[in-house]
Amino acid sequence: MSGEIPVPQSRFRASRQVRGALWSWAVPTEQDSPKLAGVSSSGAQLLGLTRGDFWRDPSLAASVWSGNLRLPGSHPWAHCYGGHQFGVWADQLGDGRAISLGQVVTTSPPGLASPPGLAGPPGLWEVQLKGAGRTPYSRFADGYAVRRSSIREYLATEHMSALGVPTSRSLSLVFTDRVVEREEPELGAVVTRLAPSWVRFGSFELPASRGDFALLRRLADYVIHHHFPELAPLIAEREVYIRLLQATIERTAAMVAAWQAVGFCHGVMNTDNMSVLGLTIDYGPYAFLDAYDPDFICNHSDPAGRYAFREQPRVALWNLVRLAGPLSRLVGQDPEEDPTPETLDAVTKALNSFGSEFSRNYAELMRLKLGLSFEHDSDDMATIVQPFLDLLERGHTDYTFAMRALCDVPLLLTRKGAAGGMEQHIDALAARSDCSRRLDKEWRGDIRAFYEDAYGPRLAKQGVIDERSALALGAGMRLANPRHVLRNWVAQDIIDQADDDVAVIDQALELLTTHAFDDDDSVPEHLKDMAERYAGPVPKWGEGLQCSCSS
Incomplete structure (x- = not known):
């Protein structure tokens, strides 16, 4: 990498403006008593590797994955990038507390949850420590991370992968005895996280903002060669940068569609938190929906709701426009000159494709969740999916619970005279809703009418007319509708328990990955109590929990 991207040779941690380079050497700060x-x-x-490779000598593993013990051949670095934060250009940002140890090449392809061809080259992983201390990009921060946010990111990445969402990954979590000053003093931690690349939209924005188009081109060519190899043969053609933009648009659309389908709210969609590979990165004040509320805001630091749940597709496109600016500069003969009308037309066409790409991906995912076959009724989103979501919004109904409960409805609809079963289903749905007494009866009637007058006839069109076909459809729907998601209250409960017993972290990880789609009777005995509780109603203390950007 050093032969392709220029880098200043200083190893100092002192914050500074770094020009003419996209990363700087960095050295992890020694951690106190890593565990x-x-x-x-x-x-x-x-x-x-295996878990056994770590737990065989946990002290050694803690030393390595806290950054205290350097891996042979490792020359750690921190990325330099800029970004728009809450819509405002913030100039140089960079990895203020993340330090990459190196790139690992394996013989197996990346196990990212993304469509074929969207995960980058086979087996390339950039291994990064988050919370490893100051870098040249720390500014006024200390470079550390606290246990609370580290547990949340460690669990979320692996959980999102299990849910089928394109995401970075986690390798390990190390606790330290370092006291980290935040709103209140907290103990520290280091997460080892993985991605084929940590290049962001802001990685392109910063050199373009400084007029360093030679560096910008080297970055774009590097990304193409290493992460979009299908475009590499076109590198001599300047239109390849439009193709790079188009590929990133498609990946970003697929990622955000997956967010909306599983009810995930990122919370800080700044351009420095957007992966050029279309991966979910930088898990901060994220949250999964409890009640279905399109206006839900998960970030306490976002009172205006710029990054509210319903705004995520719009913000993704806004961010892609910011990326398109630098890439369009590379298409012409002279990047110092404004892009030609032909270039602007090509860029506009690419950006205009985001809406259809997002809608297509989202429709596919929602059809799977509702058990709607693809060869019937192209207007399913308008006639089935959106009306159901509107009912959930009216009732403030638990989104994950409602989608999982829907898996039982095909069978209930085929059982003639089994009104009691349907009434029990609606009772359970109402129990996970927040209807006012005045609306409760009307809402129940509308749910029943939707099932009988819209959803049932639509399923009948695809041959779901008896118990056998309904059971098969319900089983397939359960593979698209998780029973467990990492709700804010669940994460907080795990964090609280981890103070006394760290084993609960990996127990929760097992539940949220291996058994995220399992009913309680399929969960191992040692996880049954946890599974039953975490699939239950949100406790009073967990209602409305929000996180801030502080971590």
């Missing part, structure tokens, strides 16, 4: 707190089995497998 191994978690290892992801699936994350380890991506590097050809």
Whole structure:
């Protein structure tokens, strides 16, 4: 990498403006009393390792994955990038507390949850420590991370992968005895996280903002060669940069569609938190929906709701426009000159494709969740999906619970005279809703009418007319509708328990990955109590929990 991207040779941690380079050497700060707190089995497998490789000597593993012990041949670095934060250009930002140890090449393809061809080249992983201390990009921060936010990111990445969402991954979690000053003093932690690349939209924005178009071109060519190899043969053609933009648009649309389908709210969709590979990165004040509320805001630091749940597709496109600016500069003969009308037309066409790409991906995912076959009724989104979501919004109904409960409805609809079963279903749905007494009876009637007058006839069109076909459809729907998601209250409960017993972290990880789609009777005995509680109603203390950007 050093032969392709220029880098200043200084190893100082002092914050500074870095020009003419996209990364700087960095050295992890020694951590106090590191202790191994978690290892992801699936994350380890991506590097050809096992959990046993870590737990065989947990003290050694903690030293390595806290940054205290340097891996042979490792020359750590921190990325330099800029970004728009809450819509405002913030100039140089960079990895203020993340330090990459190196790139690992394995013989197996990346196990990212993304469509074929969207995960980058086979087996390339950039291994990064988050919370490892100051870098040249720390500014006024200390470079550390606290246990609370580290547990949340460690669990979320692996959970999102299990849900089928394109995402970075986690390898390990290490606790330290360092006291980290935040609103209140907290103990520290280091997460080892993985991605084929940590290049962001802001990685392109910063050199373009400085007029360093030679560096910008080298970055774009590097990304194409290493992460979009299908475009590499076109590198001599300047239109390749439009193709790069188009590929990123398609990946971003697929990612955000998956967010909306599982009810995930990122919370900080700044351009420095957007992966050029279309991966979910930088898990901060994220949340999964409890009640279905399109206006839900998960970030306490976002009172205006710029990054509210319903705004995520719009913000993604806004961010892509910011990326399109730098890339369009590379198409013409002279990047110092404004793009030609032909270039602007090509860029506009690419950006205009985001809406249809998002809608197509979202419709496919929602059809799977509702058990709607693809060869029937192209207007399913308008006649089935959106009306159902509107009912959930009216009732303030638990989104994950409602989608999972829907898996039982095809069978209930085929059982003639089994009104009691349907009434029990609606009772359960109402119990996970927040209808006012005045609306409750009307809402129940509308749910029943939707099932009988819209959803049932639509399923009948695709041959769901008896118990056998309904059981088969319900089983397939359960593979698209998780029973467990990492709600804010669940994450907080795990964080609280981890103070006394770190084993709960990987127990929760097992539930949220291996058993995220399992009913209670399929969950191992040692997880049954946890599974039953975490699939239950939101406790009073957990209602309306929000996180801030502080971590």
